Amino acid sequence: MKLNSIKLYKEQWLILAIFGAILLLGINWGLPDKSRAELLTYGTEMTGGQIEKLNRLRDDFAAQREKSEALAVETFFKEGKVTEYKKDIKDPDICFTEKQNLISLRHFILGSSSIDEMIVPSCLSRMDPARLDFDPEMYAYGGVYLYPIGGFIFLFKAAGLLHLSRDFSHYLRHPAEAALLYIPGRMLNVSAFIATLALLGLLATKLAGRLAGALAMLTYAASTIVLNYSIISKPHVYAAFWSFLALCFLYLYMEDKRKIMFILSVLAAGLAVGSSLPAGAVAVIYPGMLMKRKNIKGALGETAKAWAGMAIVLFITNPYLILSYDKYLLFLAYYARYMEETLNPSETRKVAGYFIESFCNSYAFPVSFFGLAALLWYAIKGEGFLRRLAVITLFLLVFFGLTLNQTRITLFLGPVICLFCGIALSRGSFRIRQPLRAMLLSALFLPGVFFSIMFARDVIFDKGWLSPTKEWVSLCNLNSETKIGVFSFPNPSETPPYPFLNCTLINMNKYQGGTIDPDYVLTGNYSRGTQELWNNHPLRPKYRLIYNLGYRSSCDWMLRIRKRNQARISGFVYQLEKTPSPAKNPPGP
Secondary structure (H helix, E strand, O other): OOHHHOOOOHHHHHHHHHHHHHHHHOOOOOOOOHHHHHHHOOOOOOOHHHHHHHHHHHHHHHHHHHHHHHHHHHHHHHHOOOOOOOOOOOOOOOEOOHHHHHHHHHHHHHOOOOOOOOHHHHHHHOOEHHHOEOOOOOOOEOHHHHHHHHHHHHHHHHOOOOOOOOOHHHHHHOHHHHHOOOHHHHHHHHHHHHHHHHHHHHHHHHHHOHHHHHHHHHHHHOOHHHHHHHOOOOOHHHHHHHHHHHHHHHHHHHHHOOHHHHHHHHHHHHHHHHHEHHHHHHHHHHHHHHOOHHHHHHHHHHHHHHHHHHHHHHHHHOOHHHHOHHHHHHHHHHHHHHHHHHOOOOOHHHHHHHHHHHHHHHOOOOHHHHHHHHHHHHHHHOOHHHHHHHHHHHHHHHHHHHOOOOOOOOHHHHHHHHHHHHHHHHHHOOOOOOOHHHHHHHHHHHHHHHHHHHHHHHHHOOOOOHHHHHHHHHHHOOOOOOEEEEOOOOOOOOOOOOOOOOOEEEEOOOOOOOOOOOOEEEEEOOOOHHHHHHHOOOOHHHEEEEEEOOOOHHHHOOOOOOOOOOOOOOEEEEEEOOOOOOOOOOOOO
């Protein structure tokens, strides 16, 4: 029976429908909208001078970046040294400058509440299609991911839904247009997530039966790392789809030797590495799967063709690897330096930490342990396709554990891990009678399903901060006389929006007390160490908590067996005791 003759069963379609609906309903979480814009300018209007300075920031930063990158490239080619680029923003002194406030405002106007998600629109903004310049000048995300997003944005513009402007105040007045910069990337990932689920169902069903297909799908869908990165504009889930598609086509080629399947596998593998460079590790499946004792020469030839095909697809979809080779080599040098600094074959603790993060925190706990057990069992006692796949996967897990050591970057291994989870649970529980079997499987998936429900709640109902933030801003009358203590730059991934532009922001990392004690201190929920810094600050006894800006205690539940949901924007407002209180002291840290 061929893979393409296998169908999805009703319970598998149900998994697709439920989790696809969750992601679609939460597709807008953390994006610029009217409520954010209103809070940023509450009771005030930006002056013409502020708007002019805000717009000039982009050109100033671009000129600075171009100069620093040119210097870094020159230093790299002349001296072989990799130097750091200058930062967009300097660390503030005790008081933030107007420029620093404007830079933070720019992040709120255009940025999402997901850390680093602004990379995609930043890359696209550096292109100039009118001059046939499609160089993103940042190469962490590949053209296979960036260019389709750019195409969708062009269609939005052509349809009149989006007006691309160099005037940042335009997006402050029309925040829905800023949100459209992120929707295409998020939709690509949701589509990739759904397609990967379907492939998992088909392949697992072919290899181990209907139940294995459903369980593999549910494992992937209930994995907190997969859910987190399926709904933000980053290429990890997208690259995972292409990588797994390459594996599925290679499996079909091994089954019936049709050349078209080999060609499609290589094409998909090339699109995987063209989406995210680390996904190039998928190249090892070709020697790992094709090598045979009786035909080593033929296997080497097929491997060479596969790798050459992957390289061709990579260069076609990322032409600036060649056209801007100097900048790209500098980018690779950064990666190489990081790998060199972190590579330590004798550091078994590092590999152990990566395995713990993968199989305890990232993929559905405790189901993930059965996947690890299955990988080890098939690598030792298995045979055929599954044994080869288990050996390849374990090799890559150890390799990345010693080097990149970040599960999000190696998420392209996720579908394979979940495939083995489904097979292990299906075959391992085969002799257990119903209903005990159903009870056992339900208990194993209970944590993952519970975390999925929490994720759905957080992304669909992500505005828990809105009402209390509005109350704080309105009752406390934040204005140019207000001093607010913060531990980081205002950022949509750290705190809710508030009208900080005309306030005096105090850097609490440097200010230990004196004559300008802030009226309020605001701590965010993204950097977990911020609250501890504030609790140990010498000024802490002079302040009391007056507002909980949407913090949910569930944000910090059971973090040893799951990834924290990125949709957790909240904060705490503390007031100097001498100031009259506008609200009762709420529960909180």
